[in-house]
Amino acid sequence: MTATTLPQTAGSTAPARRRRPPRLGGYVTMIFATLVLGAPLLWMALASLKAPDELYQVPLQWFPAQPDLDNYAQAAGAIPLGRLLVNSIGLTVVGAGLKVALGLCCAYALVFLDFPFRKVVFGLVIATLMIPPQITIIPNYTLVASLGWLNTYQGILVPGLASAFGTFLFRQHFLTLPRTVLEAAELDGAGHWRKLWRFVVPMSTPTLAAVALVSVVTEWNDYLWPFLVVDDPSKMTLPVGLTLLQNTDGMTNWGVLLAATVVVTLPILLVFLVLQRRLVAGLTAGAVTG
């Protein structure tokens, strides 16, 4: 359709029709949906700032009269909250970093290096996307236990490091890179290491960001594996610490439990709010590239 120059063609009446104010119903529905979907998070945050008598008041009170961090202090007294936060941040940063590096290097080899059984190796990587983690848990648990890795950081970290999804995304991106640039680099005498870091990585920042952010989210939220491997509070991650708090304080002390839940969810929410576009691109990759 080449209706760009003629304002009177049929092509422009359609946008004009669409520009009419959307019906009120649309706005009402949207605001209602936003409130319903957003309320639980808001409710959690507010509850974590309430005093016990405000929490257990009928009818309910939305806003705390005197918001304070008492619940947070109590949560930090019941479980080593600061230590858990440090553990979670450390394991997430190291885990996501290693995952990105492994995926990046593996994809480089699969795309830019000619070696025997390259297709087989790629198939091996891709097929792991179809193997659910559940089936690997019992053998991995016995292996980690026999290595003496229960209650250690490496026990939490290492079994989940292998990168299949990241490798796949990087490979997809590398196949679209202009080969001439890399051939020119090669003629200038650049080796593979230099080609990878000086040419491929700078041309791949959106994919790098997407893989890194998805890895950060999955590492931070990972629950079942660290829950099985660790029962020493000083080695726990935040989601596992939440289980500890739930078991000790139970449902008797909602304010404290919700304060800890805020500590678990707030960092990842902030990452999401700040880097929304890239994170969403990573999480929905695979669906929208087709």
Next chain:
Amino acid sequence: MTTIATTRAPEDPGAPHAGSAAPERTEPQRLRRSRLAAGRRRTALLWALLLAGPNIALLLVFVYRPLVESLYLSTLQWNLGSPTARFVGLGNYVEWFTAPTTGRIVLTTLVFTVATVGGAMVLGLGLALLLNRRLRGRGIARTVAFAPYVLGGFAVGILWLFMFDPRYGLIQELLGWVGIASPQWYTGRPWPLVMVIVVYLWKNLGYVALIYLAGLQAVPQDLKDAAALDGASAARTLRSVVLPLLTPTTFFLLVTMLLSSLQSFDTIKAMTQGGPLGSTTTLMYSIYVESFVNGRAGYASAVATILFLVLLAVTAVQLRFVQQKVHYA
């Protein structure tokens, strides 16, 4: 387990320096070239080992080895940590098929899966249609809707447990506004299962909506205009033009949601621990209970294999479907 099958890789153009022997060369030249090529191939292999080796090694040790070992474990009567095991062949599988709890677990899994997948698809499409309209502030709505998807399932379970608290929760308050007494969400069947389903919907709705939104934005406007010119109502256009064009998106989401729903664990662990009386124990949850609560690792491996086969069947259907090229208009 991740689905990526709708993505189509462009065919690998092959390595740039796969030496094709040029004709009409003198013998020494050809010899030198082939020696050079052999050297290059060796360097490439070394670099491949260095770069891809660590990742492949980790995959072999922590994915493929346990996969094979799990199949072997499923033929044993073996308790976690026990030094002795007894070979029972297919005994564990036979036990699963005849166990009195199996029927209930399969039914719970079916209800949970159908409700969460179906619900997320329908509500997600509705939300996507809403967000596809030119409404002010729809960016905020999209952010709020997607936010739960990035949160951990365990934390989400805890926060919703408070929402559902029959005495002090927000939901009993809202139900009270319309004069409904709060059901016993924690204890009275079928409410614990309903509760877990609601939470799962809340967490995944934004993802479904976002994928649908991308699909909707790819529907050509002239097709919708043409339908409108033909006098089709909005509902008719949706049914006869938009939805058929969204078939590939729908199929992708159906498979992705099925796989993720069949593997959900964290939220159930936080909210109900599979109870009360096993009423929220899905197939996935039963694997955890058998292996790490009851310690029956051999039997649990058999159940894990059964779940694996179910997931594999879902994926196989998807691969078949994708191969019969879905056509976009």
